[in-house]
Amino acid sequence: MKFAITVTLLVSLLIHVGAVNNLATRSVVHSPPPPLLVAGNAIVDINGMLSDRILQGIDDVVDCPICGRMGLPLLPYVIPFPDDYPEFTCGMANSNEIFRNVIENQYLLPKCAMHQSSLEEVCCDIPQSPDSLSLHECEENVLNELLEPGYRKSITPRMGREPWVSVDTLVKVYATSEISITDSTVDMFVEINLTWKDPRLAWNFTVDNCATSTFVRASLDAEVTDIWVPSLDLLNRKEGVQTFAQAPAQIYSDGTVVWIRGGKISAFCTFVGLARMPFDTLGCQFLFGDTLPRSTVYNLVDVTDGPQGVIFPPYTRTYSEYVTAKDKTTSTSDGVVFGLQIYWNRSGRQYIDLVIWPTILFVYISFGQFFYSATSGERVAFSINALLIIVAQNIISSSLLPFCEEKIWLNSLTTTCQVFVLAGIFEALFLYSLVEKKQKKPFDDNGEGCATYGTLTASESIVAAHRVGELMRIPKFARKAWKSLRKRLLRIMLLVDSTALFLFPTAFTLYLIVMFTTLDKWDDDPFVVWGPN
Numbered sequence: 001m002k003f004a005i006t007v008t009l010l011v012s013l014l015i016h017v018g019a020v021n022n023l024a025t026r027s028v029v030h031s032p033p034p035p036l037l038v039a040g041n042a043i044v045d046i047n048g049m050l051s052d053r054i055l056q057g058i059d060d061v062v063d064c065p066i067c068g069r070m071g072l073p074l075l076p077y078v079i080p081f082p083d084d085y086p087e088f089t090c091g092m093a094n095s096n097e098i099f100r101n102v103i104e105n106q107y108l109l110p111k112c113a114m115h116q117s118s119l120e121e122v123c124c125d126i127p128q129s130p131d132s133l134s135l136h137e138c139e140e141n142v143l144n145e146l147l148e149p150g151y152r153k154s155i156t157p158r159m160g161r162e163p164w165v166s167v168d169t170l171v172k173v174y175a176t177s178e179i180s181i182t183d184s185t186v187d188m189f190v191e192i193n194l195t196w197k198d199p200r201l202a203w204n205f206t207v208d209n210c211a212t213s214t215f216v217r218a219s220l221d222a223e224v225t226d227i228w229v230p231s232l233d234l235l236n237r238k239e240g241v242q243t244f245a246q247a248p249a250q251i252y253s254d255g256t257v258v259w260i261r262g263g264k265i266s267a268f269c270t271f272v273g274l275a276r277m278p279f280d281t282l283g284c285q286f287l288f289g290d291t292l293p294r295s296t297v298y299n300l301v302d303v304t305d306g307p308q309g310v311i312f313p314p315y316t317r318t319y320s321e322y323v324t325a326k327d328k329t330t331s332t333s334d335g336v337v338f339g340l341q342i343y344w345n346r347s348g349r350q351y352i353d354l355v356i357w358p359t360i361l362f363v364y365i366s367f368g369q370f371f372y373s374a375t376s377g378e379r380v381a382f383s384i385n386a387l388l389i390i391v392a393q394n395i396i397s398s399s400l401l402p403f404c405e406e407k408i409w410l411n412s413l414t415t416t417c418q419v420f421v422l423a424g425i426f427e428a429l430f431l432y433s434l435v436e437k438k439q440k441k442p443f444d445d446n447g448e449g450c451a452t453y454g455t456l457t458a459s460e461s462i463v464a465a466h467r468v469g470e471l472m473r474i475p476k477f478a479r480k481a482w483k484s485l486r487k488r489l490l491r492i493m494l495l496v497d498s499t500a501l502f503l504f505p506t507a508f509t510l511y512l513i514v515m516f517t518t519l520d521k522w523d524d525d526p527f528v529v530w531g532p533n
Contacts (some may be wrong), residue, residue, distance in 0.1 A: 053513040062098045064112035066090065067124040069253050070212060071207040075394070080122040087169040090123035110168070110195050113213075113252045120212050127207075138211035145209060146201050147216070153228050156295050157198035164297040164335075166194040166335075167230050171288075171310045171340060177264065179282065179322050179344065182402050183240055186269050186284045188342075191262035194230055194243060202255030211253075218249035218259050219360040229259060235337070239266035242291070272524040273343070277401070278351035279519055281325055282344045285530050289337035293335065307331040310340050322349050341526065351400075356413065359393045362386055363417045363508060369428055370501040374494065375435045390418050407533055409522050413515060420508050424500070433488045448498050 010369035067074045076091030092098060099115065120126075133141070158165050170193040174444040176364040203209050220242055227249060234240040244263035251257050260458060269284035290296055300309025308332045322344035330341045366386035395416045401411055 009062040055214045066094045117416045139214040169298045169299045187266045194259045197255045213252045215248040231290045233291045235287040272529045275522040278348035286340045362389045366421045387421045431493045
């Protein structure tokens, strides 16, 4: 909180040169300015302390009067942070210019209550006497009054006859720890800020109840919590909000309650954008809502430079496969249930270097088989080796992909590469079967004539004798017909083989051009996948 206040004051000084100068001129009624003294950590104007106190009420024209809820005078010339901001006074902090132009643009909840809480002790004329209570005694008195036996933690704190209690909601996404494509899950570390008003927890600032805020136990466990809290949780959860560590809630004197919790959530996702993997922008929808039948409406807080209800840290994670696409993130809400559609850009360099380019390269290398002789067995062996490499690449890439019916760009690419290599192997095998010649044939193709058995080994003699029997059982006209067909097929395949030398590389190159130029057509439509937002 202190860091946020410091940022707020720093920004206020930046605009101090402009609009705030006019305000400062109006606030200082002394000319020349009155003398200043240092009192504790603040610089105090003596004349301001004595005569220029400004009594503020809830009906004053200032949007967020610093001392309004305390009903005490404002000390306009006090400088709350003299070391860091020596020109910034309580009068400036109490201005509409500061609240509207600076505070309302900060990611603070609740804006007014936190603005008041940060400056009340310094800027408000709190009576001091030897009998004044210490702050912890003030808080004890407040809690003793508020948390009486009559307070029912199960009753929703609705205002008047309103059917709902409005809960301002802000989700801060710190980091994405893991995205599992195969399990369809996403793990993120988030902080959830919930703010609402409980009129039963409001009190008037008095001599005894002299605290402007205090902390109470807050939990969905009725045996643990001191107050009513919303039962917000992740609906599509594997691990939800209610697994967060216990955290207290802060209550302010006007009944405002702030409950901030942080931890890991894990969601089962219906992914969009995965079809373009590895050039994808992956999207997952996180749905939040009550897990108990409560009359609660979640109001997503306006964020000036992003979607409602969600903010991201200013830094960007390094050495990570996924980087959050902050500009594409959206939020939707119907009040009872709200959704955050968060996207991540994948770092595809490793996929390109380790899968895509090697696979494409080995396909082109496999086309080198056409430079081997058609009668060479080395050609078949070369093609089979190339196929084994492609299959190994496919095994690696398949471990990164889910088993699903939807088409994925990377899967289509590797499968088609394998088809091109298989086509070349089948062509080489068929051609090799047509031109193969036996080196030692005791009988010719017609079964006529006889070779010298002395040139054959014992096993070759047995094989030769077996073949003699087979040839003698095949009619002579059939053997001649097969020989003629074989010659015709050989002429056709030789022509095909000479054409394949140019056809295969050309067809594969055209395929790659089509695949890379139509990447955008592989995008999913979130409206179709997630439904209307």
